[in-house]
């Protein structure tokens with residue numbers, strides 16, 4: 001197993017989340033119905049899984065390891081990828097703020113919820129594809145076996161501390177995926 005496989009697998013969970021978010025938005029747009037607890041779940045998943053779990057592996061471990069391993073830093077798209085993470089945070093912050101205001105009775109916020117979450121879905125899909133196709137293959141090429149093993153064990157240590165969080169999220173995603181009419 002390569003260290004990048006861990007990140008690729010996390011992308012699969014993130015894509016599954018984005019697919020159910022997309023479906024929830026269609027339903028919300030049509031009849032203003034929110035699947036039970038879905039936006040609360042989305043907020044927790046984005047904060048704890050995408051940001052604190054997945055993006056932190058990239059920002060705190062992968063990006064700096066790549067910078068060390070690569071002779072030509074200008075070949076690395078890291079600045080753009082960090083910028084993507086910031087932009088994603090901005091979209092979700094705005095979407096979740098609109099959810100809060102909507103839940104307090106401001107119906108005008110429906111449009112903002114739909115628009116910002118849809119921007120986020122599109123943005124993260126594109127961002128993840130770019131990492132899968134460009135960045136992770138780069139890390140596979142640049143890290144020697146010793147370096148990759150070191151990174152893999154850093155990821156695994158983080159995963160071990162978060163097993164209950166990750167299995168909880170995977171279970172909830174599966175529940176929404178199988179929910180009739182979702």
Ligand SMILES: [Fe+2]
Pocket residue numbers: 055058081085127131
């Ligand atoms: Fe990323």
Ligand SMILES: [Fe+2]
Pocket residue numbers: 007011054058128131
């Ligand atoms: Fe990623």
